[in-house]
Amino acid sequence: MVRKVTLIATAAMGLESVVANEVKQLGYEDIEVENGRVTIQADISAIPRLNLWLRTADRVKLQVGKFKAYSFDELFEQTKALPWEQFIPENGEFPVIGKSVKSKLYSVPDCQSIVKKAIVERLKQKHGVASWLKEDGAFYRTEVAIHKDTVLLSIDTSGSGLHKRGYRTGQGEAPLKETLAAALVQLTNWRPDRPFVDPFCGSGTIAIEAALIGQNIAPGFNREFASEEWEFIPGEMWEQAFNEAEELADYDQPLDITGSDIDHRMIEIAKANAMEAGLGELVQWKQRQVKDFRPKQENGYVVSNPPYGERIGEKEEVEQMYKDLGDIMADNPSWSVYILTSHPTFEKLYGQKASKKRKLFNGFIKTDYYQFFGKK
Known part of the structure; x- marks a missing residue:
């Protein structure tokens, strides 16, 4: 079973230090602050806790891999070499979204379809599936983000952005997130x-x-997250995180x-x-x-x-x-x-x-x- 993971809390420009501070207050010390993100090395129980508690982050993503790629072949092979089966089950639904900035591989649709193919190959091989993957299970939105030829592959653990707290019944013309x-x-x-x-x-x-x-x-506290449905995170971890939130509320x-x-x-x-x-x-x-x-x-x-x-x-x-x-x-x-x-x-x-x-x-x-x- 997966225990240690690399997580990314994404942040709006200028708020990285605020997000980092929140992560530290939750007891996570092994962090790195970069433009637009805070990267955290932690136990998988951090996935429920970060999603529940981060007030200023946009989303929490699970990093599956990071590498350099200058050709579509390299992108395919290195994506396929990653342990996708540890996270995505045989029937997991995993659409791939993408972005590319200042990189040789600049065609986003091509990058998305290559990453999708590579993951499909890996999952079929590891789950022992001969035909196609059903994709009728839990949701694992996967992202390929390429910046200066460095490929970052991640799965979104949050679902809707974390700004969606579930309380906004109405808003004005220019609502503040x-x-x-x-x-x-x-x-x-x-x-x-x-x-x-x-x-x-x-x-x-x-x-x-x-x-x-x-x-x-x-x-x-008032909403749901995509990763609540994920098999590799035991249900009791979510239960513990919600109980902790209830106990700490004053x-x-x-x-x-x-x-x-x-x-x-x-x-x-x-x-x-x-x-x-x-x-x-x-x-x-x-x-x-x-x-x-x-x-x-x-x-x-x-x-x-x-x-x-x-x-x-x-x-x-x-x-x-x-x-x-x-x-x-x-x-x-x-x-x-x-x-x-x-x-x-x-x-x-x-x-x-x-x-x-x-x-x-x-x-x-x-x-x-x-x-x-x-x-x-």
């Missing part, structure tokens, strides 16, 4: 006993992720989290999403304009992804909101403020230079994460 929302919270030094406000909450993603973090609720931790938005429809959607996430009335939702926000306590946190003013006719309105927020927060110097925006003159409009800035991508939009630390 749950994984990025969780990262925005984790990049602050907010603690669950401090007030937390998102004054431009939209469908509520940042506030909901903050509540899940605050009560230490595993983000994948449902009694009181939270003071508020999401507000000018649009009452978004507030209704946010409420429904929070209910679906199992948070009940834990987060307070308010319809209000940002200029009506008045912090009542000290040492709170504002974490938000406001409109960027990129839509026609929106610019002046958005710039006024930035100014309003800056004025309010100037009167509350003990509060820390974290704002994600692509607006080039945000600091000027806000009226203060950020203590720190971090480049992040919101989808394909290049943004800055402005961090203003409160005076303690």
Whole structure:
């Protein structure tokens, strides 16, 4: 039986260190951080645990092999030499997807079909199948990724991307991915006993992720994963991982989290999403304009992804909101403020230079994460 595996937690650009930190907190030390990924050497029990607990990774992939290939023959032979039968059973369904960047083997459809053929040959040989493979069993989405002639072959353990937590019943026009929302919270030094406000909450993603973090609720607790069906991972490993998540959740931790938005429809959607996430009335939702926000306590946190003013006719309105927020927060110097925006003159409009800035991508939009630390 397979025990040790190489896993890859994929990450959006700029979030690799956040994902690496989460992996370490789960107790995995043998890791390597690269662009867009964190590679982990671990026992197979890490597959359920990483899928359940990683808040900021996009997916968890199982690396089957890595090698150089400059010709289709090399690709075929080296793929066929890998121990696919340890992972994919005789009836496993394994579509092959692919990508190729700066490599001699640049035709993705050709690479996909060669990898598929090589795996089929290997499985038929090892499982003793003379005709074709049925492929009516569990799902093993396989990927061939070639970068500068280095081939990486992996199987996706997650199924749907990890940002799909299972609580989003509705969303606005430009929804923030749950994984990025969780990262925005984790990049602050907010603690669950401090007030937390998102004054431009939209469908509520940042506030909901903050509540899940605050009560230490595993983000994948409410969903299913492709690898739950895999034969080589014993069912009790999944059971243990879900039990651990249940035991570590701190449902009694009181939270003071508020999401507000000018649009009452978004507030209704946010409420429904929070209910679906199992948070009940834990987060307070308010319809209000940002200029009506008045912090009542000290040492709170504002974490938000406001409109960027990129839509026609929106610019002046958005710039006024930035100014309003800056004025309010100037009167509350003990509060820390974290704002994600692509607006080039945000600091000027806000009226203060950020203590720190971090480049992040919101989808394909290049943004800055402005961090203003409160005076303690």
